[in-house]
Amino acid sequence: DTGVSQDPRHKITKRGQNVTFRCDPISEHNRLYWYRQTLGQGPEFLTYFQNEAQLEKSRLLSDRFSAERPKGSFSTLEIQRTEQGDSAMYLCASSHSSTGELFFGEGSRLTVL
């Protein structure tokens, strides 16, 4: 296993379109996180899963955002009706609940025109 994998690495879309990002965590990790990072800022928490259960959501996660982890393995983050303000790097991370150390993927960069 080579680490956390995210796809696509870069997505350019027009305002109003829907986009979906996929994250494959490290296989033995039961926790999966989504963060958003804008230029010059630290990552901001969006949501996390323990196994298939979504345990916490940030108020940053508006109703246009939805995340799933249907079988407790990979996860998807969908943004509906994208806005220019959604342009950011979307980072996925995974960890095992016994250690707390988060390992990040390379991110999916979204550009909304």
Add this chain to the structure above:
Amino acid sequence: QKEVEQDPGPLSVPEGAIVSLNCTYSNSAFQYFMWYRQYSRKGPELLMYTYSSGNKEDGRFTAQVDKSSKYISLFIRDSQPSDSATYLCAMDAGNMLTFGGGTRLMVKP
């Protein structure tokens, strides 16, 4: 006021210098402390992880935590141009990380 404050820099030092990076925090519930390194357009890479006050050393890196002052530091000895990156502190109260804004470090040859 943000929960985690970090000087954004940029911090420019000559090769071989000792670098000190710092964060302060306000939430007493934070129990775990991490430092990440992030190169441009890449994901953050975990450098150091600690959960107790005191020092933890790993090669050229030393992480220091002072819970009584709510202050953490990362020291880099013998800095190299390859250390040029953004350094993020992160803190965990048990379920998710809260990050500082990052300090951009430039090590000049």
